[in-house]
Every structure is written in C-alpha cells, then in structure tokens.
Amino acid sequence: MSTEIVRISRLGAQGDGIAQTDTGPLYAPFALPGETVALAVNKNHGTLISLREASLERVEPKCRHFGPDGLNGTCGGCSLQHASDALYHAFKHNLVIDALKSKGLTPEVAPLVIAHPGERRRVVFTARLTEKGLLLGYNQAASHHIVTIEECPIASPGIVSRLAIIRKIAAAMASTSDPFRITVLETETGLDLAFEGLKLSDRQRRSTVEAVLGERGIARVSLNSEIVIEPVKPVIDFGGVAVSPPPGAFMQATRPAEEAMAKLVIDHVGKAKRVADLFAGIGTFALRVARIARVHAVEGEDKALKALDFAARNTQGLKPVTVEKRDLFRRPMMAQELKVFDAVVFDPPRAGAEAQCHELARSGVKKIAAVSCNPTTLARDLSILVASGYRITSVTPIDQFLWSAHVETVATLEKG
Numbered sequence: 250m251s252t253e254i255v256r257i258s259r260l261g262a263q264g265d266g267i268a269q270t271d272t273g274p275l276y277a278p279f280a281l282p283g284e285t286v287a288l289a290v291n292k293n294h295g296t297l298i299s300l301r302e303a304s305l306e307r308v309e310p311k312c313r314h315f316g317p318d319g320l321n322g323t324c325g326g327c328s329l330q331h332a333s334d335a336l337y338h339a340f341k342h343n344l345v346i347d348a349l350k351s352k353g354l355t356p357e358v359a360p361l362v363i364a365h366p367g368e369r370r371r372v373v374f375t376a377r378l379t380e381k382g383l384l385l386g387y388n389q390a391a392s393h394h395i396v397t398i399e400e401c402p403i404a405s406p407g408i409v410s411r412l413a414i415i416r417k418i419a420a421a422m423a424s425t426s427d428p429f430r431i432t433v434l435e436t437e438t439g440l441d442l443a444f445e446g447l448k449l450s451d452r453q454r455r456s457t458v459e460a461v462l463g464e465r466g467i468a469r470v471s472l473n474s475e476i477v478i479e480p481v482k483p484v485i486d487f488g489g490v491a492v493s494p495p496p497g498a499f500m501q502a503t504r505p506a507e508e509a510m511a512k513l514v515i516d517h518v519g520k521a522k523r524v525a526d527l528f529a530g531i532g533t534f535a536l537r538v539a540r541i542a543r544v545h546a547v548e549g550e551d552k553a554l555k556a557l558d559f560a561a562r563n564t565q566g567l568k569p570v571t572v573e574k575r576d577l578f579r580r581p582m583m584a585q586e587l588k589v590f591d592a593v594v595f596d597p598p599r600a601g602a603e604a605q606c607h608e609l610a611r612s613g614v615k616k617i618a619a620v621s622c623n624p625t626t627l628a629r630d631l632s633i634l635v636a637s638g639y640r641i642t643s644v645t646p647i648d649q650f651l652w653s654a655h656v657e658t659v660a661t662l663e664k665g
C-alpha cells in the first residue's frame with residue numbers, strides 16, 4: 250500500500266473516478282473528474298484519503314450512511330451521491346452513448362428520464378443476527394460487512410417508515426448468525442417480504458406469524474419462494490390490470506421508470522395487431538399492450554407466467570393473451586415463428602438477448618422495442634439487428650437506480 254496524489258480525469262462505468270497513471274488506470278471510488286486527491290493505493294485501486302482540490306460538481310451526500318466524512322461511502326447501496334445532478338445525469342446518458350459507440354452505433358440518444366428520491370418500491374436488504382441484535386441494511390461496498398440503516402433516501406416512504414417492523418419480522422425469522430437476504434416490494438396492498446438463505450423451525454414460524462399479525466401494512470412474508478404468512482394478497486397495478494406477483498418475482502424497481510418504459514413501448518408498437526413480448530416476467534409490458542393488441546407472452550419462469558396468465562384471464566377489456574414457458578437463451582423464438590407478429594418487445598436479463606436477436610434479424614418483424622438494464626449487451630444486440638437492416642428510431646436512457654451506476658434503456662427499431 251502506498252500513498253499517491255493524482256488527478257482524476259473521468260468517471261468509469263462503475264462510477265469510480267479514474268486517474269491515468271504511468272502504470273495504467275487507477276480506480277478511485279468517490280473521486281470526481283477534475284479533482285486532485287490523495288489515495289491509499291493497492292494495485293490499481295485507490296481509497297480516498299483527502300481531497301487536495303475538490304470539483305465544483307461535488308455536493309453534500311443526501312444520506313448519512315453514504316459516508317461519515319462525506320468522502321468514503323460506508324453503505325454500498327449508492328455510489329454517486331457526491332456528484333451534482335448535472336454530472337450524474339451526464340454520466341448515465343454517456344454510459345448509453347459510449348456503449349452504442351463501441352459497437353459503431355451513433356443514433357441520437359434522448360435526454361435521460363431522471364429518477365427522484367423516495368421512488369424505489371423494491372429494495373434488497375442483507376441481514377444477520379448477532380449477539381448484540383439484528384443487523385439489517387445494505388452491504389458495505391465490496392464487503393460482507395452490513396451497514397445498519399436508519400434512513401434510505403432512495404426507498405419509498407412506505408418501506409422506510411416500516412423499517413422497524415421489517416427488523417422485527419427478520420429477527421423473528423433468524424436463528425443463526427448466517428447472513429440472509431430480504432427483498433422488500435411495496436405493493437398496492439402492503440409490503441411483500443421475500444426472505445432467502447434461512448431455515449425456519451416451527452418455533453420461528455410461529456413467532457414470525459405472531460410478529461406479522463401484530464402489525465399493519467405487511468401483505469406477505471415468504472421464505473425461499475414458499476409463503477410463510479399472507480394476511481392479504483400482494484397486488485401490483487399494471488396500467489389498470491391487477492397482478493398478484495409470486496414471492497420474489499422480478500419487478501421494475503420504480504413505478505415512474507416502469508411507466509416511462511411502458512409508454513415508450515406502447516407508443517412504438519402503436520397500431521400492431523399481434524405483439525410478442527419476450528422475457529415477459531409477470532406482464533409489465535404484455536398486460537399493458539393487451540389493451541390494444543393480441544399478445545403472446547414468453548418467459549422462462551413458470552410462476553411469473555402463471556401470474557401473468559391469471560391476470561389476463563381475470564381482467565375485462567383485454568385482447569387475447571397467450572403464454573409460453575420457454576428458455577429463450579437455449580431455444581429462442583425462431584424467425585419462422587416470429588413472422589406472424591407485427592411487433593416484438595424484448596426485455597432480457599443483464600446477459601441480453603443475443604440468440605434471440607439473430608432470429609429477429611432474419612424474421613422481418615416490422616417493429617421492435619428493446620428494453621435493457623445493460624447498455625453493453627444492448628449495444629451488441631442492437632448491432633445484430635442493425636446489421637440485418639433494422640433502423641434505430643429512438644434510444645431513451647431511463648434512470649431507475651438512483652445514485653448507482655445502473656441505467657435502463659428503451660430502444661425502438663423498424664424495418665421496411
């Protein structure tokens with residue numbers, strides 16, 4: 250370990266400051282472009298010791314857990330609270346532009362749809378029982394240490410105001426000192442708490458049920474996808490369609506980002522009569538599109554697909570919705586199968602939809618809406634489509650994970 254004084258030239262893809270040194274790039278979390286900083290250096294990683302010259306873009310962090318000295322974050326949940334809105338928004342916008350450029354794509358990229366504090370309806374906590382009581386919060390960056398949180402400006406008030414109740418339920422569930430995860434989803438009917446990584450004895454099951462029944466605002470508690478107690482069915486509203494998600498189901502993390510993505514998708518598929526929604530989850534897009542077109546929803550998770558199907562069959566005024574369980578990595582929808590659709594929506598996990606895009610490329614489907622949480626795999630997938638004659642008609646970056654280095658994108662394409 251040595252101490253070095255360096256000047257930060259840019260932000261890297263993870264939001265770290267990067268200094269160009271004789272031995273290559275040096276990564277310094279919590280340092281901003283233009284700053285001169287003293288770093289404790291270990292290989293190519295620098296821990297901020299002090300600011301010699303601060304950037305005008307440096308601002309006070311919004312949360313006490315971001316870092317006691319405002320320099321080095323303690324809570325690993327956020328990485329960019331110390332950057333001004335202008336710098337932070339430009340960073341996210343550029344993540345998309347740069348990823349596309351690296352694949353030779355230079356479409357116009359719309360301004361970032363910005364995120365606000367208090368919007369996150371889905372958060373994942375880590376917890377652990379210790380001799381001094383229960384720790385519940387987020388992991389410190391690159392560490393197993395849990396930072397117990399008292400506030401969380403990104404999370405919705407409905408979650409933050411129930412932190413004490415969540416702790417009480419987690420304490421009732423835990424019996425060993427092993428760490429476990431709790432995915433908290435705020436639904437229309439209350440919080441849905443999905444625990445993973447615990448074993449539950451009969452005694453703990455009883456005390457969990459007692460803890461939940463003594464409180465208001467908890468819709469369901471599950472462990473490893475099995476329901477422990479469900480005082481009321483959790484319900485999520487997708488543009489007027491009520492869906493009951495299975496425990497721990499994928500859900501867009503904020504409602505405003507989801508609505509922005511859905512609007513871009515719907516505006517693009519427009520007058521299509523038959524639409525395929527690939528990687529459909531519990532129907533975020535499929536159930537909204539079903540107001541205007543027949544939809545074929547394809548998804549790998551059986552429980553998600555059943556929730557989508559149940560919602561479609563129990564909602565009036567929708568066009569017909571069919572569902573198909575399918576592994577789209579190993580068995581993508583083939584070009585021949587895709588020919589019956591006027592439009593395709595796809596929203597894969599971070600790995601992207603490479604195999605599916607090779608089939609789409611040969612399909613001749615007129616309109617495609619690509620939704621992605623990873624600009625790198627999105628750029629690869631779009632380049633496959635562009636090489637086969639698709640035109641990119643819009644690219645919109647959407648912030649859903651405030652003060653992180655993640656960005657969502659909706660890209661629309663046309664052929665013919």
Ligand SMILES: C[S@@+](CC[C@H](N)C(=O)[O-])C[C@H]1O[C@@H](n2cnc3c(N)ncnc32)[C@H](O)[C@@H]1O
Binds near residue numbers: 528
């Ligand atoms: C980013 S989520 C999007 C879900 C949905 N479109 C939404 O907005 O809520 C990706 C979805 O792809 C599904 N998935 C992951 N791998 C898959 C695969 N190999 N084949 C089919 N679906 C897969 C996941 O279960 C998840 O529902």
